[in-house]
Amino acid sequence: MVGEKELIVRKIERGTVIDHIPAGYALHVLKLLGITGKEGMRIAIVMNVESKKLGKKDIVKVENIELSEDTVNRIALIAPTATINIIRDYKVVLKRKVKIPERIEGLLTCINPRCITNQPREPVTPRFRVIERNPLRIVCEYCETIMEHEEIIRQLIGE
Numbered sequence: 188m189v190g191e192k193e194l195i196v197r198k199i200e201r202g203t204v205i206d207h208i209p210a211g212y213a214l215h216v217l218k219l220l221g222i223t224g225k226e227g228m229r230i231a232i233v234m235n236v237e238s239k240k241l242g243k244k245d246i247v248k249v250e251n252i253e254l255s256e257d258t259v260n261r262i263a264l265i266a267p268t269a270t271i272n273i274i275r276d277y278k279v280v281l282k283r284k285v286k287i288p289e290r291i292e293g294l295l296t297c298i299n300p301r302c303i304t305n306q307p308r309e310p311v312t313p314r315f316r317v318i319e320r321n322p323l324r325i326v327c328e329y330c331e332t333i334m335e336h337e338e339i340i341r342q343l344i345g346e
């Protein structure tokens with residue numbers, strides 16, 4: 188809910204608004220979506236604006252896209268507080284909070300080079316258990332190596 192005074196960027200007609208992103212993470216979310224700005228659709232990135240729930244937050248608005256389930260799951264690992272709003276005809280037709288699953292399978296690789304999941308001859312799918320949500324920390328179910336949020340983000344956006 189924003190009054191006239193607070194409106195920073197205008198509403199979009201159709202597309203997706205990723206709201207309640209922790210402040211400072213909007214660019215990671217954009218990178219995850221593979222959006223560079225050269226695609227042509229209108230994009231708004233709002234950073235470090237006031238939020239009742241988070242203190243400060245970022246928002247990413249992209250016109251004319253809707254996100255796959257897989258993408259939403261990846262966004263959860265980058266921005267666990269995010270809300271995905273689908274906009275059609277200027278209205279929010281669907282609003283959902285992203286959700287970090289208890290177990291993460293396949294999306295990430297273990298940082299321990301000696302982990303069984305990193306042995307080329309053993310096709311073992313990496314699997315992690317979430318041990319902390321804020322900040323996100325996960326543990327490898329095979330070798331117990333802990334991975335921190337920054338490492339998780341690095342893997343997801345390929346840097």
Ligand code: CTP
Nearest residue numbers: 188197198199200204206270272274277278279
């Ligand atoms: N929004 C938009 N264009 C629209 C409708 C909504 O860009 N046509 C944006 C709003 O600016 C807001 C987000 O989508 O950032 C969610 O909109 P809305 O549900 O109306 O806002 P809130 O009630 O503040 O959402 P929440 O309860 O999730 O905080």
Ligand code: ZN
Nearest residue numbers: 297302327330
């Ligand atoms: Zn491991």
